[in-house]
Amino acid sequence: MSRRSLFLLAATLVVLHFTIIVFMLSPLHGSRRTFYTSGYHHRYSMRGAPSVAWCKDLHFKPPGPVVALISHPGSGNTWLRYLLQQVTGVMTGSIYMDYGLRTHGFPAENVTDGTVLVVKTHEAPPVDSDKFQAAVLLIRHPKDAILAEYNRLHKGHIGTAPKSAFKRKSHEHRMTDWVKFVSYQLTAWESLHELWLTRFPGRILVVLYDTLVRDTGPSLQRILDFLNHTVTKDDMSCALANREGIYRRRKKLQDFDPFTADMYQALDRAHGRVRDLVANYSRKHNLTQTRLENVAPLK
């Protein structure tokens, strides 16, 4: 082999080596193919993961009351944060530090003060009651939330779990991992809503995930009114034109239903109890007709 071809071979190997390292360091390399692209313009960053095209540059706001954005995992928290950032340009915070989210559109992860619009949490109301002055409670039917969360644990923020993941058993157990997961998650789902609706001293705005999907504009406006944040018509149009974002899981038609009849019964009963809690909350706080409309159609 000539000296020249040896040199070319060595150079190729070096380039290949670095390409592999860069690929492995990229946190989203496994799920790139599944990015949801419809109606949405990506700018590709150097590592190939899309960065979000914002309606306006994200910024902090002047300090104000700290508002929690509460939800059970899998209830659309990230999507609502995305919509709020699109329509206001103000960053949303979180009590967590999700490095993936931080590098892909949510730079204020781990910011929990009044300089962000809302602060994401999946936890019960803090004992230190001064931490949050008000709260937005995002409620999704536990069936959909639990399935979305199971998908997230298996495939990241935007994929779906394979069928086999619903049959798997950790060997010493009689029940499948999925059955245990549903039972555990449902208990957590109900207690999260119950604790906030009965123990939190501040004002709570209930937002139903299904309503947010169906009537995105009016739902967003109601949240902005609650936050005392004014936006222009153009801000709203831009946010709605970009409503899909990159973090919504592509809905895949599954050829089987992972929920059993017993699960359906338990899910619906828990959902009914939370619907009653919401109705009681609205009654107790004399919520206006609009608000009641917002909470009434929990189905």
Ligand SMILES: *[C@@H]1O[C@H](CO)[C@@H](O)[C@H](O)[C@H]1NC(C)=O
């Ligand atoms: C989160 O913020 C707190 C206080 O601002 C800081 O002490 C902590 O190191 C941060 N956590 C991470 C993981 O960056």
Ligand SMILES: *[C@@H]1O[C@H](CO)[C@@H](O)[C@H](O)[C@H]1NC(C)=O
């Ligand atoms: C919005 O304004 C009202 C009336 O001034 C106030 O009571 C409420 O605390 C404010 N809410 C937030 C989240 O700032």
Ligand SMILES: *[C@@H]1O[C@H](CO)[C@@H](O)[C@H](O)[C@H]1NC(C)=O
């Ligand atoms: C709602 O309030 C009614 C009447 O006060 C009470 O009987 C019922 O138990 C409450 N529901 C829940 C789920 O707390």
Ligand SMILES: *[C@@H]1O[C@H](CO)[C@@H](O)[C@H](O)[C@H]1NC(C)=O
């Ligand atoms: C709700 O309205 C009733 C009667 O109009 C009043 O007695 C009560 O104090 C009000 N409660 C709140 C929390 O505003």
